[in-house]
Amino acid sequence: MKKVLIIGATSAIAEATARLFAKRGDKLFLLARNTEKLTVIARDLKVRGAKEVFTGSFDALDMEAHAGLLDSAIAQMEGIDTVLIAHGTLPDQKNCEASAAETLSAMNINALSVISLLTHLGNVFEKQGAGSIAVISSVAGDRGRQSNYVYGAAKGTVSIFLQGLRHRLCKAGVHVLTVKPGFVDTPMTAEFPKGPLWAQPDQIASAIFKALEKKKSVIYTPGFWALIMLIVRLVPNWIFHKTKL
Numbered sequence: 001m002k003k004v005l006i007i008g009a010t011s012a013i014a015e016a017t018a019r020l021f022a023k024r025g026d027k028l029f030l031l032a033r034n035t036e037k038l039t040v041i042a043r044d045l046k047v048r049g050a051k052e053v054f055t056g057s058f059d060a061l062d063m064e065a066h067a068g069l070l071d072s073a074i075a076q077m078e079g080i081d082t083v084l085i086a087h088g089t090l091p092d093q094k095n096c097e098a099s100a101a102e103t104l105s106a107m108n109i110n111a112l113s114v115i116s117l118l119t120h121l122g123n124v125f126e127k128q129g130a131g132s133i134a135v136i137s138s139v140a141g142d143r144g145r146q147s148n149y150v151y152g153a154a155k156g157t158v159s160i161f162l163q164g165l166r167h168r169l170c171k172a173g174v175h176v177l178t179v180k181p182g183f184v185d186t187p188m189t190a191e192f193p194k195g196p197l198w199a200q201p202d203q204i205a206s207a208i209f210k211a212l213e214k215k216k217s218v219i220y221t222p223g224f225w226a227l228i229m230l231i232v233r234l235v236p237n238w239i240f241h242k243t244k245l
């Protein structure tokens, strides 16, 4: 039994992952903005085998409240073994291009709020000298592309932050996992036409669960995205700039 904190617990990927924690009989603390939806999810996870399920209201943008919320969640669970940070939004790239406010708002939710949480959690985990910190970043953070570079910049920021945090915390015996999903069929991407590259939340959840058990550092999920992104990163600018990616 592990004590697991899930931030952004109403996300489809987070919910699917929480089901795997529940099946293992874990004690869960779920933080999310939509508390009505959260109550339904919490009840379901209890039925699925979670030892105990606590819930709390969380607005990622209320960063002053982060430290207090995290401390209170950890106190109620009487400790913490694992945290999964999952909240995020997919900003409209064109709106961001037209408005600095839109761009900064997208960076706040997808990058700065995560960094705020990680700064506090990093100290908590370093002090206890054990545990796993997992964050859902994205393949979009691997290279800036014209079609979604605001989201990509936020996720890239998170990925680099995690890289440094991992370097620091490995000395304390703390595991830091960066999750880089490709296209996933969730409410965030409801309006996109789906194709063969698309995965379901359950697939991503299973990859996260396994990567936590094996203490992996970075995963691309599904795994074929590692090859796709290797190619995307390697394509020279003179070719890349001719694409509409």
Ligand SMILES: NC(=O)c1ccc[n+]([C@@H]2O[C@H](COP(=O)([O-])OP(=O)(O)OC[C@H]3O[C@@H](n4cnc5c(N)ncnc54)[C@H](OP(=O)(O)O)[C@@H]3O)[C@@H](O)[C@H]2O)c1
Pocket (backbone or CB within 6 Å): 008, 009, 010, 011, 012, 013, 014, 032, 033, 034, 058, 059, 060, 061, 086, 087, 088, 089, 109, 136, 137, 138, 139, 180, 181, 182, 183, 184, 185, 186, 187, 188, 189
């Ligand atoms: N779907 C994809 O293709 C894909 C690909 C790569 C990475 N990701 C990442 O995967 C993670 C999970 O997303 P998902 O695909 O599972 O989408 P989702 O089901 O739409 O989940 C997004 C979650 O973020 C929460 N959220 C948004 N703004 C928030 C705020 N200000 N405060 C608190 N919570 C907030 C939403 O809460 P509400 O329920 O209150 O709106 C929702 O629970 C995200 O970080 C996303 O960037 C997704």
